[in-house]
Amino acid sequence: MEPGLLVPAGRGGLRVFLRNRLNVLMAVRVTVIIVLVAACLLTPGFLSEPNIMALLTTVSFIGCVAVGMTLITISGNIMSFCLGATAGATAMVFVVALNWGGIGVGLVAALSLAALLNAAQGLVIGWVRANPIIVSIATLALIYGVAQMFAGSSAVYARPGTGYEIFKGKIVGVPIEFVVFLCVAALGHFILSYTRLGRNLYMIGSSFRAAEAAGLKTWRSIAGAYLWAGIFTGLAGILLAIRYNLGNMDFGLGYDYDAVAAVLVGGTAIGGGQGSVLRTVAGAMVIAIVQALLLLLGFRQEWQYLFTGVIVLAVIILHTSGERR
Amino acid sequence: MPEVLSVERVSKSYSGITALREVSFSLGTGEIRAICGENGAGKSTFVKILMGITQPDSGSIRIAGSVRDVRRPRQAQELGLGFVAQELSLAPHLSILDNIWLGSAGIPLFHRRPQLRQRAQEALATLGMGDWDLDRPVGRLTIGQRQIVEIARLLARDARVLILDEPTATLSDTEIERILAVLKALKGQGRSVIYVSHRLGEVFELCDTVTVFRNGEHVATQPVGEITRERLIELMLGRPFDEMYPAVQAHPDAGNGIIVEGLTVPGVLQDFSMTAPRGKIVCVAGQIGSGATMVTRALAGLVPDAVGRVTLDGKPLRLGAVPHCVARSVFFLSEDRAAEGLFYMMTVLDNLVATRLGECARLGVLSWPDLRRIGARLAERGGVDRNRLGTPAINLSGGNQQKLLFGRTLERAQPGVLLMNEPTRGIDVGARAEIYRLMRELCELGYALIMTSSDLEEVVGMADVVVTMYRGRTVARYDRSRVAMSAILADITHPAAQAA
Numbered sequence: 127m128e129p130g131l132l133v134p135a136g137r138g139g140l141r142v143f144l145r146n147r148l149n150v151l152m153a154v155r156v157t158v159i160i161v162l163v164a165a166c167l168l169t170p171g172f173l174s175e176p177n178i179m180a181l182l183t184t185v186s187f188i189g190c191v192a193v194g195m196t197l198i199t200i201s202g203n204i205m206s207f208c209l210g211a212t213a214g215a216t217a218m219v220f221v222v223a224l225n226w227g228g229i230g231v232g233l234v235a236a237l238s239l240a241a242l243l244n245a246a247q248g249l250v251i252g253w254v255r256a257n258p259i260i261v262s263i264a265t266l267a268l269i270y271g272v273a274q275m276f277a278g279s280s281a282v283y284a285r286p287g288t289g290y291e292i293f294k295g296k297i298v299g300v301p302i303e304f305v306v307f308l309c310v311a312a313l314g315h316f317i318l319s320y321t322r323l324g325r326n327l328y329m330i331g332s333s334f335r336a337a338e339a340a341g342l343k344t345w346r347s348i349a350g351a352y353l354w355a356g357i358f359t360g361l362a363g364i365l366l367a368i369r370y371n372l373g374n375m376d377f378g379l380g381y382d383y384d385a386v387a388a389v390l391v392g393g394t395a396i397g398g399g400q401g402s403v404l405r406t407v408a409g410a411m412v413i414a415i416v417q418a419l420l421l422l423l424g425f426r427q428e429w430q431y432l433f434t435g436v437i438v439l440a441v442i443i444l445h446t447s448g449e450r451r
Numbered sequence: 452m453p454e455v456l457s458v459e460r461v462s463k464s465y466s467g468i469t470a471l472r473e474v475s476f477s478l479g480t481g482e483i484r485a486i487c488g489e490n491g492a493g494k495s496t497f498v499k500i501l502m503g504i505t506q507p508d509s510g511s512i513r514i515a516g517s518v519r520d521v522r523r524p525r526q527a528q529e530l531g532l533g534f535v536a537q538e539l540s541l542a543p544h545l546s547i548l549d550n551i552w553l554g555s556a557g558i559p560l561f562h563r564r565p566q567l568r569q570r571a572q573e574a575l576a577t578l579g580m581g582d583w584d585l586d587r588p589v590g591r592l593t594i595g596q597r598q599i600v601e602i603a604r605l606l607a608r609d610a611r612v613l614i615l616d617e618p619t620a621t622l623s624d625t626e627i628e629r630i631l632a633v634l635k636a637l638k639g640q641g642r643s644v645i646y647v648s649h650r651l652g653e654v655f656e657l658c659d660t661v662t663v664f665r666n667g668e669h670v671a672t673q674p675v676g677e678i679t680r681e682r683l684i685e686l687m688l689g690r691p692f693d694e695m696y697p698a699v700q701a702h703p704d705a706g707n708g709i710i711v712e713g714l715t716v717p718g719v720l721q722d723f724s725m726t727a728p729r730g731k732i733v734c735v736a737g738q739i740g741s742g743a744t745m746v747t748r749a750l751a752g753l754v755p756d757a758v759g760r761v762t763l764d765g766k767p768l769r770l771g772a773v774p775h776c777v778a779r780s781v782f783f784l785s786e787d788r789a790a791e792g793l794f795y796m797m798t799v800l801d802n803l804v805a806t807r808l809g810e811c812a813r814l815g816v817l818s819w820p821d822l823r824r825i826g827a828r829l830a831e832r833g834g835v836d837r838n839r840l841g842t843p844a845i846n847l848s849g850g851n852q853q854k855l856l857f858g859r860t861l862e863r864a865q866p867g868v869l870l871m872n873e874p875t876r877g878i879d880v881g882a883r884a885e886i887y888r889l890m891r892e893l894c895e896l897g898y899a900l901i902m903t904s905s906d907l908e909e910v911v912g913m914a915d916v917v918v919t920m921y922r923g924r925t926v927a928r929y930d931r932s933r934v935a936m937s938a939i940l941a942d943i944t945h946p947a948a949q950a951a
Binding site for chain 1: 793
């Protein structure tokens with residue numbers, strides 16, 4: 127925990143306590159956790175096995191993308207809007223390659239595509255210092271255009287018997303998606319904390335000019351961040367394709383947004399230089415739980431979007447207010 | 452002198468740490484008061500309380516005789532207090548006129564432009580700048596001129612007490628002269644000034660009285676005529692002051708070093724040549740715009756369009772690529788530590804080992820025990836408390852931040868070359884002496900040091916060789932034995948005699 131997180135509430139009691147921003151943040155976090163836990167326990171059907179399994183799967187899809195997004199955010203490049211499209215495109219390429227050459231070819235082709243697509247953006251952003259959001263939006267349009275050209279708006283279906291079915295199901299009672307997500311999170315955490323690339327990303331995000339002046343090869347690290355973000359997102363795309371036996375650009379819808387929400391709710395600073403994968407995992411849990419609750423309580427999809435929007439706004443306001451003094 | 456402002460027994464603490472303890476203070480009409488103290492002495496907290504940016508825990512403030520509870524900056528403005536912060540707060544794309552009235556309390560929704568224009572003009576005229584074009588964007592002014600706009604802004608709001616925090620830190624000498632003249636003129640009009648500064652020369656030249664803070668307490672207030680420079684420094688430090696500039700040892704002149712020939716940056720620097728042998732400190736002196744800081748930046752690889760022949764220990768040094776320079780142990784220490792030096796939110800350890808992750812990595816995977824060991828050693832060598840390795844760099848004082856940046860460059864396989872711009876800007880006297888000592892130690896280790904400084908006293912105190920510059924060209928070169936402040940000042944300010 128950060129030092130000085132809780133200032134003893136002496137004279138003045140609650141008012142003094144609330145004057146410290148860190149205290150307020152902590153109080154909000156605790157309240158949110160209590161409310162969520164209470165809602166989970168009180169909502170009928172939440173603790174049922176099918177719901178828990180569905181929850182674990184949802185959190186995995188969001189989570190894989192969000193871990194990738196965390197690398198981008200920490201490197202000071204805010205966010206990428208094309209991770210959802212990457213997931214969709216990866217799923218389609220995976221299915222096509224799978225039908226053609228089997229599971230091995232499918233995995234290699236899909237992951238290479240996801241990695242290249244994003245690493246290329248990373249190079250443009252790192253080398254030319256192009257605006258990361260604009261680059262990601264351009265790539266988004268590009269991916270959708272190309273997909274439309276080749277597949278129209280239809281889905282591609284996986285041929286049974288190509289070997290991908292072995293990745294369906296559970297390992298020790300846990301959906302395979304969740305196991306993959308845990309591996310992704312562990313790898314993401316390892317990259318950020320124990321590799322040169324990860325430490326460079328924190329420095330670049332903390333101060334790009336200071337990183338340049340210190341002689342870091344900034345473009346290389348930024349491209350690295352995007353490369354890994356692509357790989358993690360690609361895994362999410364492959365998992366989606368395996369689960370639904372098809373590849374479809376619609377898979378991408380909303381995942382970048384959920385991922386951004388997870389990163390922000392976790393408390394990673396949008397300006398870069400601060401944050402962690404563990405925080406993002408927590409954020410992804412919160413987002414997935416809220417979505418599951420809404421679904422169980424009979425709200426339609428639109429409400430999920432609306433709620434995620436409100437949560438992101440609230441987090442931004444909470445984190446920014448008082449920071450600019 | 453009637454009292455315009457008085458503060459009684461004001462205290463303030465942040466999260467249990469006392470920043471000010473029972474400070475009393477009073478300021479007369481037409482008085483220029485210096486506030487001196489090391490970083491962390493409570494100067495900025497005191498100013499923030501006066502300006503209503505923070506509220507004191509106890510104590511009271513009287514303005515023009517009546518007790519006031521200043522809760523917001525706008526309230527302070529209405530009570531006749533005006534503040535110029537260390538970092539200028541002007542909007543560069545707006546005109547001088549707009550900047551003068553920006554955020555003013557007395558502007559009606561549909562304001563009457565001619566009247567505001569006239570009052571702005573008057574304020575500038577008071578400062579002797581009545582001929583300025585009010586519609587000029589502030590971004591096109593020099594930093595010194597912007598400082599004057601800041602002061603005019605306070606006058607236009609009829610501030611009776613002007614509070615200036617390190618107003619000259621980023622100015623060149625002629626600009627400083629002008630600001631000091633302006634402040635003296637304001638004193639003549641019966642306005643009072645609170646002048647927070649590390650620069651003791653200005654304190655003695657400008658101020659009537661000086662107040663010293665130390666560890667959040669008021670230590671002394673005396674007329675400047677009754678106090679010596681040494682005594683003032685002792686009051687600030689709380690201990691006797693030994694020599695500020697360390698003695699120059701006989702150098703183990705390792706020969707070699709950096710040789711620069713024909714260094715040119717289009718439009719900024721023309722045909723600059725010099726030799727910086729290992730074991731010596733070369734000072735490039737010049738005002739803002741002279742190209743002095745461009746020399747260090749270009750040598751550090753930070754200027755893409757720099758051309759020229761540079762050799763380090765006989766081997767050519769490529770320009771325009773920082774990683775290449777760092778690999779040759781050529782390091783840059785920026786005058787702008789906040790933007791170009793530190794990773795503020797990261798820990799002291801992260802900052803210290805920033806450029807040497809490669810030494811502790813195998814296939815890109817880091818060994819934290821190794822990093823921590825190196826970090827601890829660097830902290831010790833640089834003079835940063837080892838127990839603070841886990842603290843975010845933002846929590847360190849300016850002096851410790853600079854020592855941290857020095858620490859980053861130490862303990863290399865071969866002695867390095869340090870390129871420093873304003874190495875002691877914003878650093879208090881105590882830490883300053885330590886940094887000078889560190890610089891001399893580095894010389895003995897065979898480092899070559901090249902620095903720029905707008906503090907002439909520092910130039911004369913530290914340099915083994917001084918190169919003076921004006922408008923992108925070298926004016927003259929002096930060895931330590933021939934260095935004189937007057938000659939340097941003449942070189943960097945009156946080019947006409949030299950340039951011909």
